Structures are given as C-alpha cells and as structure tokens.
Amino acid sequence: MNDPQTFEIFLVTVPGLEQLLCDEALERGFAGAVAVPGGVTFQGGWPDVWRANLVLRGATRVLARIGGFLAFHLAQLDKRSRKFPFGELLRTDVPLRVHVTTKASKIYHAGAATQRIEKALTDTHGMTLDPEAELILKVRIDDNNVLFSLDTSGESLHKRGHKEAVGKAPMRETLAYLMLRQAGYTGTEPVVDPMSGSGTFPIEAAEVAAGLLPGRTRSFAFQHLANYDAAAFDAMKSVPTKQPPAQFYGSDRDAGAVRMAQANAERAGVDAFTHFANHAAGELTPPDGPAGLVIVNPPYGARIGNKQLLYPLYGTLGKTLLTRFKGWRVALVTSEPALAKATGLPWKPQGPAIAHGGMKVWLWQTPPLR
Structure with missing residues (x-):
C-alpha cells in the first residue's frame, strides 16, 4: 500500500x-x-x-x-x-x-x-x-x-443531503456550481433564475454566499473505513457561516416547482435569503439593488422534442432581459446554439462543450447588458 x-x-x-x-x-x-x-x-x-x-x-x-x-x-x-x-x-x-x-x-x-x-x-x-x-x-x-x-464518497456528491424534491429535468448541484463559477459568480452578487425548477441555481448560489459546506448534512463511504476518525471529521464541519451580502431569486411558471424550490431552500437553511415566485419568464423584473447574474437552464430540443416550439420562448426571454436587466450578466445553458442565438442577446464566443445528461450543452454568457 x-x-x-x-x-x-x-x-x-x-x-x-x-x-x-x-x-x-x-x-x-x-x-x-x-x-x-x-x-x-x-x-x-x-x-x-x-x-x-x-x-x-x-x-x-x-x-x-x-x-x-x-x-x-x-x-x-x-x-x-x-x-x-x-x-x-x-x-x-x-x-x-x-x-x-x-x-x-x-x-x-x-x-x-x-x-x-x-x-x-x-x-x-x-x-x-x-x-x-x-x-x-x-x-x-x-x-x-x-x-x-x-x-470514498458513496452516493454522488451532487446529492447534498438536503434536496428531496426535484423536477423533470434537474440540474445537478455539482454542475450548477461549476456553471455559476464559469459565469464569474463569487458569492457577492445577486443571482436570478427565471426558470428555476426545483431551485438548484439560487440555492447553490445562496449556500456559497453563506459559506455553507456542501457536504454538511450527508454521510460518506469513508466513514465506514477502518481509519476513519469521527472526532477529526466533526471538527472539519465547525466552520463559521455568514450573512450573505446579496439575495437570490428564482421563478417558474409551474406552481408545483415553486413549492419544491421553497421546500428545498428551507431544508438547505437558505430560505431567509432565497425568494421564489410563480410566473412566466416574460413577467420577470429585476430585484431592487445592484445588478448581478441571471443564470437559466431553459428547456431545449433534446428534452422537449420539437425545438421549433421553443424559439418564441427564447425570444421572449431575451427581449425581457435586454429591456429590463441593464447592467446584469446573463448565462444560459442549452444544447442548441440556434436557440441561444434566438434570444438576441450579445453572447460572447461559444465556450467548450459540457457533458450533461448524455448530451453536450454549452454555457452561453454575455457581458453586462447595455
């Protein structure tokens, strides 16, 4: 050995x-x-x-x-x-x-x-x-x-231990964090997700801002090894948390998804600074305060079937963001570059492909909207 x-x-x-x-x-x-x-x-x-x-x-x-x-x-x-x-x-x-x-x-x-x-x-x-x-x-x-x-992990680490309710096409927490990071999120700015489903992006962003450890409420396979030191591991969990400097927002046209997101936020201990609302993406308005990051994982062709039906949705989302979210950056996940371009948003050059759910997706990003 x-x-x-x-x-x-x-x-x-x-x-x-x-x-x-x-x-x-x-x-x-x-x-x-x-x-x-x-x-x-x-x-x-x-x-x-x-x-x-x-x-x-x-x-x-x-x-x-x-x-x-x-x-x-x-x-x-x-x-x-x-x-x-x-x-x-x-x-x-x-x-x-x-x-x-x-x-x-x-x-x-x-x-x-x-x-x-x-x-x-x-x-x-x-x-x-x-x-x-x-x-x-x-x-x-x-x-x-x-x-x-x-x-040494056991169950995949995207299973944080406090998210019970998930939607039809859930974004894994590990991938959501890496996409937030790729979009330049550091925990100091507000985050808005206009198609938040079970709340993964806002909850993950809120946990980062609060200094919460992702594995704080779950168990791991290494705890069953002969050399595991429970006292030493418990000491690692004793880290200070903080009041986030920003608030985190999600919305969805599905009222059931909004209820799921609120329940997940409560279990994660971030419900005091996450907010979820039931409305369509076209009704989105920016929260009060400084600009931040809009990040969204909308439906796309491989998940829906007929992607032609999605072009109006993407167009409405883009128009809403361009009109109301001046100064905000936008990050959008999709497997279809044509859908991203249908938003009319000023995308940066297309980044590298990311493996997600058996397909390739991209995280499209804008500079602050003008």
Whole structure:
C-alpha cells in the first residue's frame, strides 16, 4: 500500500469542466492540484480525502488511490491481491463491491479479474461482498499495472443531503456550481433564475454566499473505513457561516416547482435569503439593488422534442432581459446554439462543450447588458 501519510487523490468531475474544479480545489487549500481528463489529481492524506468530500462543490466523487502492483496473468493477480494489506483500510463487517476495468494488458478479461480479486478479499482478508454495497473498490488494470482505488464518497456528491424534491429535468448541484463559477459568480452578487425548477441555481448560489459546506448534512463511504476518525471529521464541519451580502431569486411558471424550490431552500437553511415566485419568464423584473447574474437552464430540443416550439420562448426571454436587466450578466445553458442565438442577446464566443445528461450543452454568457 502507498505511504499512509500521502497518496494520490482523484477528484471526478464533469468532462469539460476540469479546470474549474482544479481552481476550486486550489482555493480550498488542496496544494498541487492539477486538472487532467475527467477530473483533478493531487497528493494528500486521509484528512484531505475527508475534507475534499465535505467542502468541494464541483467534485462528483473522491477516489483514494491506495496502491497496486504489476500483474501479467490471473494467477499473479490472485497471489498479489492476497498479499495486499486491505485490512489496514477495509473492515470485515462493512460490505463492499469490486469494479474492474482493463486496458492494454495481458489480463484482458475484466470478469475473470473481478472473480480473482473477490476471492482473495473473501478467502484471505475475510471481507464481505455485496453487489449493492455503497463502498466500492475500483481496480484499473492498465498496461499490466494494477491500481486499487476506493470510492470514498458513496452516493454522488451532487446529492447534498438536503434536496428531496426535484423536477423533470434537474440540474445537478455539482454542475450548477461549476456553471455559476464559469459565469464569474463569487458569492457577492445577486443571482436570478427565471426558470428555476426545483431551485438548484439560487440555492447553490445562496449556500456559497453563506459559506455553507456542501457536504454538511450527508454521510460518506469513508466513514465506514477502518481509519476513519469521527472526532477529526466533526471538527472539519465547525466552520463559521455568514450573512450573505446579496439575495437570490428564482421563478417558474409551474406552481408545483415553486413549492419544491421553497421546500428545498428551507431544508438547505437558505430560505431567509432565497425568494421564489410563480410566473412566466416574460413577467420577470429585476430585484431592487445592484445588478448581478441571471443564470437559466431553459428547456431545449433534446428534452422537449420539437425545438421549433421553443424559439418564441427564447425570444421572449431575451427581449425581457435586454429591456429590463441593464447592467446584469446573463448565462444560459442549452444544447442548441440556434436557440441561444434566438434570444438576441450579445453572447460572447461559444465556450467548450459540457457533458450533461448524455448530451453536450454549452454555457452561453454575455457581458453586462447595455
């Protein structure tokens, strides 16, 4: 196993937004973080694993690279797996499951490799296996190098633990945060979402402004490892919160969505500075006070079917923003560039594609409207 004091930690994120997560990790004090395809990597210890799960808003999950070895055939994989010190981290009373991938290796059959590793875990190490277990041992066999990683998060980190109600096409909290960040949001300005659904953008923005930790109310897979220190982790949760310098607004033409958003805001503890209203996007007016950010995830073709029906909606939204929201920046999520252009808004050059719900989307942005 790796030096128990330091090992590679891998933060999984949405493809296309790795650098945004890397910037967040560096801001949060994870020194040496580097963006790589699919995520961010850095060297750290177990307290860094716990803290990454607790404080990072853009990470989907946190993997701990716990070590590995070379193996050129299944018998060698079996023998070396039996000698690997799994007992230093894994508890025999906590079930786990094994997930194996192979690439460019003499061991090319992932199913056979899985069987050998599972047998070593049960026969030699006394572990309990369960195909539904939250704790996952990920095994990557690449060019005959076997690398063991533990998924320390459990459920995806977009599940903050306090959002129960979701709409038909929910925006994941992790992606919402990274898009807010991409749009230049730092927690000091008001945010308006005119098609807020279950309230993800306003609630996420409010949590950032209040200094609330994203993982404050949920549990994690690492809490079932042999080296987990509950007192040390509880101490990490003791961080001061603050009164946000701005307010956060959402609206939706669906009254049920507005009720969901209000309930989610209450559970998140941000209902004192989030406001949700029931009306169409064309009725939107700016709140009193300074300009800020309008961010919206409207319907688009892949989610609706006939995108021709959406052009009037986008046109109305654009006209409303151009007429009433002078000085505000706009960020809009869509899979259809033509729909974005139908708003008539002064978009900056199209940015990189973002993977979302099995499709590619873009975050279109404007400078402050004039």
